[in-house]
Amino acid sequence: MKKVLITGATGGLGSAVAHYLKNKSLEQPIAVLVRDGKSEKALKFKEEGFEIRVADYNDPSALTEAFTGIDILYFVSGSDIAKRDVQHKNVVEAAKSAGIDHILYTSVSLNHLSPEAPLYGAMKIHMDTEDWIKAAGLKYTFLRHNLYSEIIPMFLGPKEQLMASKVVYLPTGEGKTAFVPREELAEIGANVLADAAIHENKIYELNGTDKVTFAQVAKYLSEITGEKISYISPEVREFESTMKANGVPAEYIGMMTIFGLGIADGVFDAPNSDLKKLLGRSSLPMVKFLSQIYK
Ligand SMILES: NC(=O)c1ccc[n+]([C@@H]2O[C@H](COP(=O)([O-])OP(=O)(O)OC[C@H]3O[C@@H](n4cnc5c(N)ncnc54)[C@H](OP(=O)(O)O)[C@@H]3O)[C@@H](O)[C@H]2O)c1
Numbered sequence: 001m002k003k004v005l006i007t008g009a010t011g012g013l014g015s016a017v018a019h020y021l022k023n024k025s026l027e028q029p030i031a032v033l034v035r036d037g038k039s040e041k042a043l044k045f046k047e048e049g050f051e052i053r054v055a056d057y058n059d060p061s062a063l064t065e066a067f068t069g070i071d072i073l074y075f076v077s078g079s080d081i082a083k084r085d086v087q088h089k090n091v092v093e094a095a096k097s098a099g100i101d102h103i104l105y106t107s108v109s110l111n112h113l114s115p116e117a118p119l120y121g122a123m124k125i126h127m128d129t130e131d132w133i134k135a136a137g138l139k140y141t142f143l144r145h146n147l148y149s150e151i152i153p154m155f156l157g158p159k160e161q162l163m164a165s166k167v168v169y170l171p172t173g174e175g176k177t178a179f180v181p182r183e184e185l186a187e188i189g190a191n192v193l194a195d196a197a198i199h200e201n202k203i204y205e206l207n208g209t210d211k212v213t214f215a216q217v218a219k220y221l222s223e224i225t226g227e228k229i230s231y232i233s234p235e236v237r238e239f240e241s242t243m244k245a246n247g248v249p250a251e252y253i254g255m256m257t258i259f260g261l262g263i264a265d266g267v268f269d270a271p272n273s274d275l276k277k278l279l280g281r282s283s284l285p286m287v288k289f290l291s292q293i294y295k
Contacts, residue, residue: 001026002101003069004193005053007033007091008076010041012150013106016186017074018050021193028194033066057087060094067098072196074104074189077129081122088129092136102139102196104189105129109144109178109205111269119262141192142203147259147268149179149208149289152217155256159225159294168218168231171239171257173264178207180275180283188278207273209282214263220287224294236261 004021008014009032018032031051034042046052053070055062057078067073073095078084095103107126113119126144133140155170156162185206192199212220218231234242236257243253262268276282 001028002071002196003029003031004072004074005031005033005067005070006074006076009045010034010039011076011079012182013186013189014074014076015041016183017189017193018045020187020190022048022050024190024194026194031070057091058083060090063090063094064098067094067100070098070100072102072104072193073100074193075106077106077126084125085128088125089132092129092132092138095138096136100138102141102200103133104141104143104192104196104199105133106189107142107144109146109207109268109270111266111271113262113267117262117265117267118258119267122258139200141196141199141201143185143189143192144203144205145185146178146180146207146270148182148185149286150182151259152179152290153293162221162229162294163225163227166227166229168214168221168229169234169239169242170214171233171236171260171264172214173233174213174215175263175266175269176211176213177263177268178211178270178273179286180206180208181289184275184279184283188275191278191280204274204278205270205272206275206278207270208275208286209273210286211269212286217286217290220290221294223287224291233264
């Protein structure tokens with residue numbers, strides 16, 4: 001039986017993939033990669049019967065050791081945008097030297113993205129990582145994720161905040177996005193891992209069934225809350241100064257701006273999706289996803 005290692009296991013996606021796979025009761029040995037083997041989350045994984053491997057993406061020799069004896073790697077992209085370049089190279093090189101056979105990589109699904117786009121810098125790493133995995137001669141499955149639906153409440157804040165402002169205020173124009181709940185992407189990851197051989201050297205575009213604009217999000221939120229929620233798409237400068245005046249940290253404003261402009265430009269308005277085939281159903285309708293948070 002091939003041994004699987006799931007990275008990013010202490011995070012939202014990796015943790016859910018590990019648990020979905022375990023719940024399939026395949027008797028497939030499952031290891032998880034953590035940065036701190038003594039953390040509460042690592043100890044909980046151990047208690048649940050997962051094997052623990054410890055390494056940081058910044059540490060090539062620890063990665064090679066952690067990957068030894070592993071056949072299939074579920075590689076969760078790093079969360080430190082400034083350092084992902086080196087980290088992802090380390091992971092691919094360590095996978096190659098440790099003799100890993102097949103990498104599933106959590107990439108991104110893009111409709112289009114020009115090198116001049118503000119989002120290009122943050123997204124290019126996914127294209128590069130796909131190239132490095134192929135160049136290393138490893139079997140691959142690229143799980144190209146659209147934006148998580150969870151990004152919407154991250155941008156809009158909790159219900160109390162929305163009820164105070166009654167406005168969706170983002171520079172997203174009329175751009176549509178095929179958001180997907182992170183949980184569904186995790187379920188798909190586990191489905192693919194459970195039958196990995198049939199997914200070798202495949203690329204999957206994982207886009208949600210509902211494609212929505214933020215004007216539609218505001219409309220759904222009005223229905224859900226029973227209050228009139230309006231949508232305003234400001235000019236970038238106005239957006240940045242309003243956010244600054246409201247005490248939003250600069251780093252957060254920067255992220256919302258580049259993603260907002262990308263959304264406005266249709267970067268995430270993906271034309272095709274392999275989601276239904278791999279999930280076995282359509283993704284949760286956006287209005288239902290929002291109801292879980294704002295009802
Ligand atoms: N498609 C989208 O909309 C979207 C949105 C957000 C993020 N993402 C990407 O998807 C990934 C997974 O999402 P998520 O929600 O699960 O993120 P998350 O909850 O922040 O989890 C990130 C995981 O990566 C681990 N990690 C980060 N840096 C590492 C390093 N240097 N070495 C080893 N492990 C490291 C973290 O470990 P620790 O617990 O030790 O920090 C954590 O387990 C993110 O890392 C990011 O690349 C995509």
